Amino acid sequence: MDLEAAVRKHSEMLYRICIVILGSEQDTQDAIQETFCKYLEKKPKFVDGEHEKAWLIKVATNHCRDIQRFRFRHPKVPIEELAGTLVSQQEDREAVRELLQMPPKQRAVMVLHYVEGYQVKEIAGILGITEHAVKKRLQRGREQFRTAWKEEYCR
């Protein structure tokens, strides 16, 4: 397995997913490192690049879940501050802030669908949840965004 090539190719994508779930730069780096350690340890055989990407997302989100459930985390950065750190444009910041205000499970689904372009069935497979759960989370996320946008722009 070519670690360096895999990190160069996939770490930015993993970073976007983990940072919105964990809200901490250090936790995110830890989750990505553990993902690539597992990548080297398991040496999975991939059918193609998409398979590899989905495997890495699955492992990374599992690590994120473990971090959230079982371990103490590094201090979380306040949402406003984190959004400002991640993006510079005001409109982008609003979008990221709204995303970060959602429950972590919802954030993961939103990013996988709207940012990484996965369909409901694929997200269900990656996260190990039902398609119904994915749809519900997407629906809630959409509603939250709609409300936030109305509040922001219809005042």
Added chain:
Amino acid sequence: MSEMNGGQLRHAMKQVHMKENMQEEIIMNVRTQMADGTYRRNSFKRMAMSAAAFMLVFGAVSIPVYAGYQGFRSAITSDKVLARMQEIPKDEQQDIYNMVQYEQRSLHADQFSREYTEKEMSRRKVLQQEYENGRFPENTLTMVENAGQIQDYGELVYAKDTSCFYLPERELTDEEILQILDFNSIREYVLEQNPEVQRLKEEAIRGE
């Protein structure tokens, strides 16, 4: 969310990038952890602590995840090393246990200030064997509470706050490699002596 807002979210998230050196740090840390075996040790700690947390939250259930660890064998497989570990005073064991707990809480996996050289890696393999046969370091690893206290980067030092081994630029001596091996064994041993971990182990064995 309308298409516009979906596009907005996509646009915003595509502007999110890792910090400049993070990729290099990830590559270095992954290589170090895999080469040094710290990933496996931390996997064990994670399993044990996760199982412990699960037990505390959900009550007594079987722990198949813990059962996966070395078939319930101790990480200390050498009688000579075990005898050495058993000589560690209780208060010293408690200090080390507190340190391991801190690492767990702060999610620090061990880090190294530089990668081992090829020579150090091969030396380490040989010394691991010798260590298990009773060749122990003359002194213990030098530790500091935080990395800021390190006065001399020319010597091997372990900083507790970052869980980082600061290695000298020169090649590690046999004594220093033995100190690292000894330190790792002590942490494994102390963790295993923890009543909660022992209880999980016993329960998992009973559930076999």
